[in-house]
């Protein structure tokens with residue numbers, strides 16, 4: 001990742017426009033209101049009533065609302081954009097914002113496809129603006145402690161997540177394809193990359209829809225990833241699993257040469273190293289909780305210039321894990337992550353409409369290298 005433009009300083013609230021005021025958008029508006037380092041100066045939604053309802057949630061009916069982002073940018077001159085729209089809108093909203101010279105904090109996923117996410121990474125490079133994906137489940141002090149526990153286990157062999165829930169959401173989720181993999185599994189896939197500080201190499205996936213499912217697309221999946229260094233990560237998830245449900249984070253186990261660690265996703269993790277000193281984990285500074293943590297990290301990154309977790313280049317691989325898993329279950333075979341990246345890259349170059357963004361993509365000499373922040377431009 002090339003350096004991005006720094007914005008704002010201590011004691012100066014970041015003036016933001018939020019795009020998208022649906023159900024998650026309302027949670028974000030409450031999040032904006034709770035953060036003194038942020039001032040919401042405008043709300044954009046294709047549905048103007050939703051934007052107005054958002055202003056009421058913020059407690060200020062005089063906030064500017066609009067259906068058109070460019071018009072509202074020209075009106076209120078914000079410092080940054082929060083993109084809380086549906087995934088299909090992430091690419092156009094984020095591209096327009098970056099090209100208007102504004103940094104973006106966007107809800108997960110980075111975009112609908114890895115190809116679109118690569119286009120956004122290149123747009124961030126072209127404009128020199130930060131695009132950070134809010135991968136909210138990374139902001140959890142228990143996850144940080146779990147990572148610390150993992151560091152006591154010697155060489156790591158396997159990591160697993162069991163996820164069992166039975167939510168009735170209604171709306172787009174009950175109609176979409178591959179609902180569990182696309183809408184939910186990206187969270188643990190992203191978390192395991194954080195836990196291991198490694199990237200995936202290949203995946204084998206089987207996904208299916210239980211006979212009693214109330215979702216149209218597959219609501220259950222079993223996935224095995226191979227990570228760098230040969231570590232295996234297995235994910236077993238279902239959104240049609242009533243009774244004895246796990247937490248929303250799922251139930252985790254890490255197994256290493258010297259011991260094992262457990263986290264139920266709701267309480268402090270535990271670990272056991274039978275032949276070693278069981279010294280307790282040291283307290284770590286809090287990373288904040290969920291979207292409050294990601295909003296605070298965005299403001300901090302803009303002020304300091306330090307690359308945050310969720311910066312688009314670092315985040316694309318989590319979306320690639322989802323896309324590779326879907327490709328694997330469609331083709332019934334193991335899929336190499338690099339093949340997914342290469343195909344996405346070719347699509348991104350072929351379908352890019354902006355000459356400057358396409359030229360930037362074409363200058364990358366390795367997709368994995370570009371995502372890992374090593375200098376790869378020709």
Ligand SMILES: NC(=O)c1ccc[n+]([C@@H]2O[C@H](COP(=O)([O-])OP(=O)(O)OC[C@H]3O[C@@H](n4cnc5c(N)ncnc54)[C@H](O)[C@@H]3O)[C@@H](O)[C@H]2O)c1
Pocket residue numbers: 019020021022023024025044045046047050084085086087089093107108109134135136137183
């Ligand atoms: N981090 C989490 O735990 C979590 C939880 C739920 C949803 N999400 C994510 O949040 C995002 C929004 O989900 P949601 O449940 O609020 O969806 P939603 O359908 O309830 O709301 C989306 C809103 O965006 C508006 N919109 C769509 N396209 C737009 C555009 N081009 N310009 C302006 N407004 C537009 C819609 O009119 C709607 O009001 C999704 O990316 C979803 O994956 C994350």
